[in-house]
Amino acid sequence: MAIDVVSLTHHDGEEAAALLKELCDAYADAYGVEPGEDKTAAFHRRAEKQFARPGFTLVTARDEGQLVGFVFGFTLPAGDTHWWGGVQPEPTAEFLQETGSRTWxxxxxxxRRAWQGRGVGRALHDAALGARGEERATLATGPDAAAQPVYESWGWRRVGRIPGDEGDYYSAYDLFVLELPVSR
Structure with missing residues (x-):
């Protein structure tokens, strides 16, 4: 299962919507849960909302037709954004400014678990971010998540922590930023 046998494909929001069940199955496998469990249902709801967002892109990785991984995201809108709300330590006003084309x-x-640790995640990451025109990318992850050292090794830097919203998986999230374009 070498990374060179995986094919990467970019998709828009309409194509992503058509792949939602397959995305949910891969998501469930990645976390070792059943597709119908609460965690997967929450992913389904989040994903559906994002497909129509400006700048949405999905990149899938397949081996012999099987979806083995994916990455997706969207561009933050211009003006005030919920994304940075309550981040501590509080960054500068310039850092928080969104133009609608600044941050992805x-x-x-x-x-999928059988493919983890084989370079698929990094290939997806680089394919998604390498095609972006924004200045920077951001992501949120649970505090002390096992993925944080991986993100840091890929060049992401932690910029602070935000409180989670009611019903969120975590009560707080660590925010990371990566300057674009991605270089390896």
């Missing part, structure tokens, strides 16, 4: 949110990056 890496919303999800998932790889």
């Amino acid at each position: 949110v890496l919303s999800e990056i998932e790889v």
Whole structure:
């Protein structure tokens, strides 16, 4: 299962919507849960809302037709954004400014368990971010998530923590930023 046998494909929001069940199955496998469990249902709801957002892009990784991983995200809108709301330590006003073309949110990056640790995640990451025209990318992850050292090794830097909203999976999230374009 070498990374060179995986094919990467970019998709828009309409194509992503058609792939939603397959995305949910890969998401469930990545976390070792059943597709109908609460965690997967929450992913389904989040994903559906994001497909129509400006700048939405999905990149899929397949091996012999099987979806083995994916990454997707969207561009933050101009003006005030909920994304940076309550971040501590509080950054400068310049840092918080969004133009509608400044920041791309890496919303999800998932790889089926059998493919983890084989470079698929990094290939998806680089394919999604390498095609972006924004200045920077951002992502949120649970505090002390196992993925944080991986993100840091890929060049992401932690910029602060935000409180979670009611019903969120975590009560707080760590925010990371990566300057674009991605260089390896």
